[in-house]
Amino acid sequence: MIGAISVETISKAKDGDAQVLTELYEKHRISIFRYFFYQVGDTHTAEDLTSEVFVRMLGSINNYRPRMVPFEAWLFKIARNLVADYYRSKKHMHQLPLTEDIPASDDSVTTSVDGQLTSEQLVDALQSLNQSQRDVIILRFVNRIPINQVAKMLSKSENSIKGLQRRALLTLREVLTNGEVQDVEY
Numbered sequence: 001m002i003g004a005i006s007v008e009t010i011s012k013a014k015d016g017d018a019q020v021l022t023e024l025y026e027k028h029r030i031s032i033f034r035y036f037f038y039q040v041g042d043t044h045t046a047e048d049l050t051s052e053v054f055v056r057m058l059g060s061i062n063n064y065r066p067r068m069v070p071f072e073a074w075l076f077k078i079a080r081n082l083v084a085d086y087y088r089s090k091k092h093m094h095q096l097p098l099t100e101d102i103p104a105s106d107d108s109v110t111t112s113v114d115g116q117l118t119s120e121q122l123v124d125a126l127q128s129l130n131q132s133q134r135d136v137i138i139l140r141f142v143n144r145i146p147i148n149q150v151a152k153m154l155s156k157s158e159n160s161i162k163g164l165q166r167r168a169l170l171t172l173r174e175v176l177t178n179g180e181v182q183d184v185e186y
Helices: 007-014 018-040 043-063 071-090 109-113 119-127 131-142 147-154 158-178
Strands: none
Touching: 007 018, 007 043, 018 043, 018 071, 018 131, 043 071, 071 147, 119 131, 119 158, 131 147, 131 158, 147 158
16 A cells, blocks of 8 residues: 655755665665556566656656645656557567566565466466556555555546456456457557
8 A cells, every 4th residue: 555745855855965866766666666566577677667757757757746646646647648658669468478587576466366376377367458547456455555556656536446346257257267368459
């Protein structure tokens, strides 16, 4: 779960306070990395994209307005835009096996979605979702972000997020129960 960043902290970051910038990086790098990892399925690409989020954060922190959107939501919008750019440049989605070297949390996403999933099944199952559903599942169950925060991050209502989550979980249940992972056009 992510917490609010104070206006004072943002002000210090805008002033270039290296300690505050480092703290922001340390606080958010794992959740940003996880988001990318489950989007692209590759550790090195996820690391590169995570670095790029923070480079872009540094380049545009002066344009960030704390009263408009929470800092975490702003970072994830940068991340979502990078994922879109990544796939636009690739012109297709590819699947790579999920490795065990991503930072773990107390509960893994496989436990959250279905205790009997293997990592490979999870990657395949996530690919059966549309991008919005995949974003919601990754943010909610991998990064453990509350619905109200996910709604802000994705610029949607809480009810919309609940609906996306429900449809995604139903799709995942069907895919995992039937053992069928379908190709989805993007």
